[in-house]
Structure formats: structure tokens, C-alpha cells
Amino acid sequence: MQGFLVLEDGTVFTGEAFGHPGSCHGEVVFNTSMTGYQEILTDPSYCGQIVVLTYPLIGNYGVNAEDLESPRPQVAGFIVHEACSRPSNWRATGDIDRYLKENHIPALQGVDTRALTRHLRRHGTMRGILAVGDVDLDELKSRAATEPPLSGPRLVPAVTNKEPFTLAGGDRRIVLYNFGVKENIIRWLRRLDCTVTVMPAGSRAADILAARPHGVVVSNGPGDPKDVPYGVATIRELLGKVPLMGICLGHQLLALALRADTYKLPFGHRGGNHPVKDLNTGRVYITSQNHGYAVRAESLPEDAAVTHINLNDGTVEGLRHRQLPVFSVQYHPESSPGPTDSEYLFYEFIEMVDAAREREGD
Template identity: 80%
Template structure:
């Protein structure tokens, strides 16, 4: 069965359909990771997006039940150059095609994903429609140009939890403020001896503080941080009352809560090979990233300091407060997929938690 990816500017990429037959729409983005397609598929930060992978062979080690970052795929569609039909790995429990099919995710293979990536780099991220089977291309082109842009106001409620829940892990009491958390963040906190209570995105500061937490992690999530003003308000009320660590969207929400500003990047940072410099030590880390927005360095108030920068484009990758126990990074220290160079950031958070416990 044939299929097409049609961008809002009218550009068409054709390929062979696999996964679930049908149609989907979303923001078309690319990821440069060489491995980790299962983690990418299930990362809640990709909610509402059609993801293209630049690495040419995808699906060769299959799908397993241990590497999920949420309870199922969050992408709107999937585009690869070649999908491996017969995976080979001792951990594999099924194929990529079967996994996408049973989770109703349409996909394309046979696409020149590097050409698609070059186009998105030149023209910027744009909306698109992935359609399989018999389609009217002119109709699809017209629809692609008129689809509404992604809105965090709808995306975050789709990936947060409805009710609080607790994951036992140790004596430290930590709240995970959830805008679309990756499971590996919770795994890391548990390994560090934390019992984690996961609170929904609409939680108030009063509800979080009522749990008497010794630290709060503000999670990653999809969309524009300005579309979740309630999250900004809650983080602002938590500042100075409990140690805070922000990750990805959580980093942007902390910046907004401090009085800073954010903006949309032309095509975002998505992959497992982004170089980031820690300005306090001069050390460079290779990081895992997935975001389409960034913090404006010149918008930050006096108390906030840029702690990390991206060596590819100079964008803000981390910040900390001079006086309050609060810091954040734009990238993913828990990796999954990607390098674990930045695990020291969890240790820094635990240090702040232990200091708070001793007060």
C-alpha cells in the first residue's frame, strides 16, 4: 500500500505504508538518534507530532516491554527510510510494524528522511498529514495547509495523570509534577532512594506542599510552555519553599515562573548527540534532547543564571537561581535514548533534597 507525507507548504514525500492504515496529522519533526526508536515512540513530549528518523534502518531489534517511556505510543505518525520486517534481538517480543498497527499509528517507509530533514532545517518545522491508501493529493495538500497548529492547552491534558499516585523507592519524599513525564525520570529518582508521588499538571502549589515533599521535579512534556499558565503559576508559588529541578518543558516553566521568556526554535533539538557546555566547569556533555522551544537568555531576571549552553547554536540549555534551591536543564539527564553523561544532575538534586531534609 502506498502512502504520502504532505507538508503545509505543499511538499509531498511518498513511500510504502506500514503500521496502521489510515490518516493522521501533526507537527512534522525529525530526530537524529541512531537507536532508541521505541523510547522515542512512547515519549509523551512527542504527543501530536509526526516523527521522522534520520537513521536509515529502524526496527532491527524489535519491540520489548521494558523500554517503554509511557503506556503506549504518543506520536501521531512515524516516518523512516527502511523498517526492518524481521527483528533479531533476545529482548524482542514483537516487530515495529505490529506494535504500530495494534496501537493505531500510521507509518511510512521508503522515504528519503534525510532529504525531508534538510527541507525542515531550511524551511522550519511545519504541519503535515500522513495518509495511506487511495488518497486525493490535492485535497490532502489543502488540508495540510489549514490544519491548526499544536496547542499545549490540549496536549498536556492528554499525557498527564488524572489522579495522584505514588511509586515507592526509598526514604526521600519527592513530588514529580507531571506534564508528560518519561518513565526513566521516575526510575532514576527511585534509584536515588526517592519515593515519588506523581501529581497531575493541574495540581496547585498548596496540594503539592500538603504532601510535605523534600523536593519537586517539574517534568518534560509536549507543546508551548506558554499554553500551560497554570503550571507557571504553580512553579512560581513553589519557588523558595522546596528544592526544584526542571527538565525540558519543566525548564521552560521555571524560566517563565522566574519572569523570563521563551520562544519557538526553527526546527527544534531532537536526538542523542547534542553537545552542551556546563559553564561552571567548562566541561562538555553529549546530551539527549527533544524540544521545540527555548528560553531567552536576555529575558532572565538578575537572580537567574544561565548554567549550560548548546554548542551548536548557543541556546540556553540550563539555568539556576543564585539564592533559591532551584535549577533546570533543557535536555534529558535520564537519557532513554541517549548518553548518560548528565546523570550528575540527579545527584545535584539529591544534594538539595538532603539539605532540605536536614533543616
């Protein structure tokens, strides 16, 4: 069955439908990763987006129950050049077509993803409608320009947990402040002997401190950080009371809590191959990223320092408070999907937590 992606500027891309035979609308973004399509599909940061993968062959190693970053796909729609119908991998328990069908995610293959990606790079991220079958393209063009995707204050509530829960581990008590966390962040914390309490995005500082945490990790998540003012207010109250680490959206929220500013990037950073320079050591890391907003460097207060920059465009990729045990990165140190260069950041956080515990005799 033929399918179409219609962008808000009226541009139409044609392909063959697979996955769920329906339609969707959302913000159209691209990801340059060569592997990790299952992690991309289930990353809560993609909630409300139609994701285009630039790597041409997707699905060749199938899907399995171990590589999920959340219980289900979070993307609104999925676009690839070629979807593999016969995966070959010893871990595979199914194929990507059936997986998308079971989870009601519309998808297209046979699309000129190179041309689509160049269009988004040239003109910026834009809204789009994915539809299949006998459709009225003129009507879709009109709708694509006016129909708002899932965004704003509705995104984070769609991906956070409703009630707190605790995952037993070691004697370090860590609160994971959840704005749409990837499972591998939780796996890393538990691997480092932490008992992890996952708190909803709407939690107040008093709720978090009542768990008597040794440290707090502010998670990744979807959308514009300025649409989550309650998270900013909570983080601001936590400053100086407990060690803090922010990841992706958590990095942006932490910057806002420090009274810095954020802005939207033309087409975002999404992929497993972004070079980031550590300004303290000069070392360059290859990082996994997924975000559409960035921290404005010149807006940071004097007591916050930029620690990492993106070598592609010079944007802020990390910051650290000069006095308080607080730091954050814009990219994903849990590296799934992506490289493992930045796993050391979790060890730095644990060292910061242990130092605070020693000072307080806890």
C-alpha cells in the same frame, strides 16, 4: 500500499505504508538518534507530532515491554527510510510494524528521510498529513495548510495523570509534577531511594505542599510552555518553599515562573547527540534532547544564571537560581534514549534535597 506525507507548503514525500493503515495529521519533526526508537515512540513530549527518524534502518532490534517511556506510543505518525521486518535481539518480543498496528499509529517507510530532514531544516517545522492508499493529493495539500495539529492547551492534559499516585521507595519524599513524564525519570528517582508522588499538571501549589515533599521535579512534556499558565503559576508559588529541579518543558516553565521569556526554535532539538557546555566547569556533555522551544537568555532576571549552553546554536540549556535551591536543564539527564553523560544531575538534586532537609531538621 503507497503512502504520502503532504506538508503545509505543498511539498509531497512518497513512501510505503506500514503500521496502522490510516491517516493522521500533526507537526512534522525529525530526530537524529541512532537508537532508542521505542523510547521515542512512547515519549509523551511527542504527543501530536509526526516524527521522522534520520537514521536509515529502524526496528532491527524489535520492541519489548521494558523500554517504554509511557504505556503506549504518543506520536501521531512515524516516518523512516527502512523498517526492519525481521528484528534480531534476545530481548525482542515483537516487531515495530505489528507494534504500530496494535496501537493504531500510521507510518511510512521508503521515504527519502534525508531530503525531508533538509527541507524541515531549511524551512522550519511545519504541519503535515500522513495518508495512505488512493488519496486526492490536491485536497490533502489544501488540508495540510489549514488543519491545525493537536496543540496548545490540549497537549499536556492528554499526557498527564488524572489523579495523584505514589510509588514507594526510600525516606526522601519527592513530588514529580507531571506534564508528560518519561518513565525513566521516575525510575532514576526511585533508584536514588526516593518515594515518588506523581501529581497531575493541574495541581495547585497547596496540593503539592500538602504531600510534604523534600523536593519537586518538574517534568518534561509536549508543546509550548506558554500554553500551560497554570503550571507556571504553581511553580512560582513553590519557589523558595522546596528544592526544585526542572527537565525540558519543566525547565521552560521554571524560566517563565522566574518571569523570563521563551520562544519557538525553527526546527527544534531532537536527538541523542547534542553537545552542551557546562559554563562553570568548561566540560562538554553529549545529551539527549527533545524540544521545540527555548528560554531567551537576555530575559532572565538577575537572580537567575545560565549554567549550560548548546554548542550547536548557543541556546540556553540550563539555569540556576543564585539564592534559592532551584535549577533546571533543557535536555534529558535520564538519557533514554541517548548517552549517560548527564546522570550526575540527579545526584546534584539529591544533594540539594538532603542539604535542605538537614537545615530544616527533617
